[in-house]
Amino acid sequence: MTEKDFEIAFREYFTMLRNMAYSVVHDDDTAKDMVQQVFLNLWNKREELVIKGSVKSYLQRAVINASINHIKKIKKLNLTDQFDSFDVVDDENYNENKQKVIEAGVKKAIEQLSPKVRMVFTLSRYSNMQNKEIAEHLGVSVKAVEKNIGKALKELRVTLKPLYKSSLLIFVLTMVGFCKIVMSLF
Amino acid sequence: MNDQVYEILGKVFSGKEVSGSEKEALNKWKTLPNNDVLYKELEKTWELSGEFKFPEEPNIDDEWNNFIQLKNKSKPVKKVIARKVFLVAASVAILIGVFSSVFFFKPEQEILIASNNEVLEYILPDNSKVVLRENTTILYAESFGTSNRELFLTGEAFFDVKRNENLPFIIKTTNNVKTKVLGTSFNLKAVNGENAVELQVVSGRVLFGIENKSSVFTRNQSAIFNVKEQRLIEQQANENKMAWRTHKLKFNNDNLDAVADALSSYFNIKVVIPSEIKTEKFSGSFNQPSVDDVSMIIATTFNCSYKVSNESIVFAKE
Numbered sequence: 353m354t355e356k357d358f359e360i361a362f363r364e365y366f367t368m369l370r371n372m373a374y375s376v377v378h379d380d381d382t383a384k385d386m387v388q389q390v391f392l393n394l395w396n397k398r399e400e401l402v403i404k405g406s407v408k409s410y411l412q413r414a415v416i417n418a419s420i421n422h423i424k425k426i427k428k429l430n431l432t433d434q435f436d437s438f439d440v441v442d443d444e445n446y447n448e449n450k451q452k453v454i455e456a457g458v459k460k461a462i463e464q465l466s467p468k469v470r471m472v473f474t475l476s477r478y479s480n481m482q483n484k485e486i487a488e489h490l491g492v493s494v495k496a497v498e499k500n501i502g503k504a505l506k507e508l509r510v511t512l513k514p515l516y517k518s519s520l521l522i523f524v525l526t527m528v529g530f531c532k533i534v535m536s537l538f
Numbered sequence: 539m540n541d542q543v544y545e546i547l548g549k550v551f552s553g554k555e556v557s558g559s560e561k562e563a564l565n566k567w568k569t570l571p572n573n574d575v576l577y578k579e580l581e582k583t584w585e586l587s588g589e590f591k592f593p594e595e596p597n598i599d600d601e602w603n604n605f606i607q608l609k610n611k612s613k614p615v616k617k618v619i620a621r622k623v624f625l626v627a628a629s630v631a632i633l634i635g636v637f638s639s640v641f642f643f644k645p646e647q648e649i650l651i652a653s654n655n656e657v658l659e660y661i662l663p664d665n666s667k668v669v670l671r672e673n674t675t676i677l678y679a680e681s682f683g684t685s686n687r688e689l690f691l692t693g694e695a696f697f698d699v700k701r702n703e704n705l706p707f708i709i710k711t712t713n714n715v716k717t718k719v720l721g722t723s724f725n726l727k728a729v730n731g732e733n734a735v736e737l738q739v740v741s742g743r744v745l746f747g748i749e750n751k752s753s754v755f756t757r758n759q760s761a762i763f764n765v766k767e768q769r770l771i772e773q774q775a776n777e778n779k780m781a782w783r784t785h786k787l788k789f790n791n792d793n794l795d796a797v798a799d800a801l802s803s804y805f806n807i808k809v810v811i812p813s814e815i816k817t818e819k820f821s822g823s824f825n826q827p828s829v830d831d832v833s834m835i836i837a838t839t840f841n842c843s844y845k846v847s848n849e850s851i852v853f854a855k856e
Contacts (some may be wrong), residue, residue, distance in 0.1 A: 392608055458590050502545035506541070506544045506586055
């Protein structure tokens with residue numbers, strides 16, 4: 353792998369890998385550090401390493417492994433990483449913006465899922481990865497991936513219930529705005 | 539059966555193919571009482587979960603530059619880092635140094651603010667106020683206030699942070715202790731060579747600790763992070779800790795050895811109290827106290843003698 357190829361891969365995949373790491377660790381700084389570290393390992397080993405398959409899937413696998421190790425470490429210490437959800441907890445401006453409230457609520461609800469369910473759900477729903485790819489990287493069956501997504505759905509219905517109302521309100525407001533635009537055309 | 543429905547619904551909502559038998563099972567389930575309501579709720583849940591957003595897209599140029607630095611740092615080869623140092627003396631007490639770390643990419647300047655022998659008030663680029671105690675330094679990058687609000691503290695300082703939810707204000711100190719806030723005021727002490735980092739909150743909410751051991755502290759709460767034992771200890775708030783800034787010392791039925799600690803911290807000198815009166819109680823408040831006045835009052839109250847020097851106050855029982 354030449355230096356130029358390496359830089360191209362870095363620029364091409366960094367965001368995608370950050371999103372993957374974020375799906376598991378739910379902290380932007382941790383996620384970015386993790387991806388940096390994965391690239392550093394690749395760089396240091398670039399001469400002796402023989403990558404079977406694509407560089408992309410090598411990187412994906414490395415990021416997933418690093419993220420899972422991170423989660424395990426936190427679990428072992430039996431501590432939750434409070435730096436993660438701190439921004440959401442801030443309640444002083446809670447009513448400032450309904451959309452923000454919804455986004456924060458959804459973020460929080462997802463963070464409350466158990467690590468495995470959360471990881472599978474976030475990867476599948478938000479990171480453009482096929483269930484089959486996720487299953488391969490995690491070393492589980494596609495069926496197990498689908499099961500975890502079902503579990504997430506079941507748990508989220510309960511935790512997201514308080515948000516139904518406020519999102520309905522936004523929907524109504526959007527519709528009112530939309531109608532006004534349509535009316536003004538005539 | 540029930541859990542299988544969720545699995546099938548997950549597939550349906552995400553637009554994946556479902557088999558004939560799965561379709562059948564789902565339709566059967568839908569006809570059961572109340573399940574139509576449940577179905578609507580789950581549909582809504584799926585839709586709502588789409589509101590999740592990944593954090594802002596990383597700036598790839600910045601990340602690439604970070605990587606170049608990381609890569610060079612991890613090289614076992616010794617590297618001489620040339621540093622250009624410009625010193626600007628703003629007053630006798632203030633030294634503002636601008637360090638330019640020279641990397642072959644985009645050099646970012648670091649700004650060092652140091653108070654020497656005087657308390658120094660300074661307004662940061664984001665309009666947050668910081669009051670530095672004597673012999674304290676803060677260091678921050680040129681990008682402070684635009685892409686981040688991170689700084690490094692050595693010593694003791696009082697912060698009054700301007701609220702900005704998009705850029706959390708993070709103070710790093712030695713031993714990885716982090717303090718993160720959105721907008722509040724608090725006192726933070728992280729003296730080099732001391733085994734603890736101390737926080738006292740005046741208003742708002744402050745997240746304090748290391749990566750996996752941290753807690754939120756609010757108004758009038760105080761905490762110490764013990765670096766040696768890696769332990770976070772909550773303790774009683776004590777206004778005297780901010781005396782260096784307020785110049786007010788207040789004691790209310792406090793043990794004399796606690797009074798000695800407060801005096802020692804305020805005047806930066808050693809205070810020796812004879813052991814037989816260590817648990818005696820003392821009340822009183824001082825405005826702009828001087829070593830002599832305070833010593834005299836305590837000595838009179840407890841009927842002992844005292845001796846003041848540059849490094850210590852020694853009380854003795856006759």
